[in-house]
Amino acid sequence: MTAAPRVAGWDHVSSGKVRELYVPTGTPDIASASELLLVASDRVSAYDFALEPPIPGKGELLTRLSRFWFTQLSDVPNHLIGPSEGGTPVPADVESRSMHVMPLEMFPVECVVRGYLVGSGWAEYQETGSVCGVPLPEGLSNGDRLPEPIYTPAYKAPQGEHDENISYEQTVDLVGDEVAATLRELSLHVYTEAAAIALDRGVVIADTKFEFGRDADGRIRIADEVLTSDSSRYWDARADARTDSFDKQIVRDWLSANWDRQGTPPVLPDEIVARTAARYAELIERLGA
Numbered sequence: 001m002t003a004a005p006r007v008a009g010w011d012h013v014s015s016g017k018v019r020e021l022y023v024p025t026g027t028p029d030i031a032s033a034s035e036l037l038l039v040a041s042d043r044v045s046a047y048d049f050a051l052e053p054p055i056p057g058k059g060e061l062l063t064r065l066s067r068f069w070f071t072q073l074s075d076v077p078n079h080l081i082g083p084s085e086g087g088t089p090v091p092a093d094v095e096s097r098s099m100h101v102m103p104l105e106m107f108p109v110e111c112v113v114r115g116y117l118v119g120s121g122w123a124e125y126q127e128t129g130s131v132c133g134v135p136l137p138e139g140l141s142n143g144d145r146l147p148e149p150i151y152t153p154a155y156k157a158p159q160g161e162h163d164e165n166i167s168y169e170q171t172v173d174l175v176g177d178e179v180a181a182t183l184r185e186l187s188l189h190v191y192t193e194a195a196a197i198a199l200d201r202g203v204v205i206a207d208t209k210f211e212f213g214r215d216a217d218g219r220i221r222i223a224d225e226v227l228t229s230d231s232s233r234y235w236d237a238r239a240d241a242r243t244d245s246f247d248k249q250i251v252r253d254w255l256s257a258n259w260d261r262q263g264t265p266p267v268l269p270d271e272i273v274a275r276t277a278a279r280y281a282e283l284i285e286r287l288g289a
Contacts, residue, residue, distance in 0.1 A: 008091045010037050017045040018230065024088040035087045038099045046252050049265045055273055059097035061280045062228040066099065068289035069227040072197055073190055079104055079223040104213025104223050107175050110154040110163055111183050113191035116206040117144045118233065132165050149191055151184045182220055183212055194227050199237060203286050208232035229280050246283035250276045
């Protein structure tokens with residue numbers, strides 16, 4: 001992994017698989033920060049590995065998607081700090097792939113919403129007739145639209161460990177009755193609204209995952225990325241949905257065919273990198289983001 005870029009006025013404090021986190025220069029640690037800067041890299045990850053090489057322009061494209069959806073879903077509080085709210089300036093050289101955000105106390109729950117039967121959900125359905133404990137009608141096929149979206153949370157494990165699907169009751173144990181209910185309600189609301197907007201533009205959102213946190217005043221806000229090609233499955237509504245993706249399924253499919261998930265992942269071929277970059281860009285165009 002290459003070193004995090006230097007950002008004037010900000011100090012780097014941590015690296016994720018695809019993003020870098022900064023605090024204002026002179027701030028001793030994240031806990032003391034009143035504002036944060038999330039800078040998206042061009043790295044791509046799959047199966048909990050950061051892959052090589054990066055996808056050109058990915059960081060900027062995914063930042064545009066998050067900003068687009070935060071604007072479209074303005075009825076749901078989010079973590080962005082707007083220009084009128086002041087704070088440490090964001091340098092122009094990273095502005096297009098950065099989000100200036102408020103610190104939140106993050107809940108250890110990945111809020112997954114599935115509108116279609118696909119991926120690990122399809123595999124589980126074939127064995128049990130359910131997905132993450134949610135019973136589904138008999139006779140569904142891979143890629144079918146579900147009768148209604150379902151909420152299937154996961155425990156957000158520490159970095160380097162695998163997230164774990166959990167029941168709704170387990171989220172109650174983690175965050176309490178009221179917060180668990182709010183996370184489920186907000187997740188289903190955001191997915192339903194976004195799916196309708198996307199479908200009007202010829203795009204299906206098959207599934208997605210959200211993260212939420214609590215601000216200093218106790219208000220729950222949607223945070224991190226939202227409805228990007230990294231956190232969501234996007235399909236072309238006018239084509240064979242299971243093979244015509246606008247997300248990193250291209251990368252996943254190639255890895256599945258060329259790697260047994262043992263040891264270090266292979267380097268992505270130029271053709272896979274180019275196809276992925278092109279599909280990310282096409283999604284931006286389709287949505288008008």
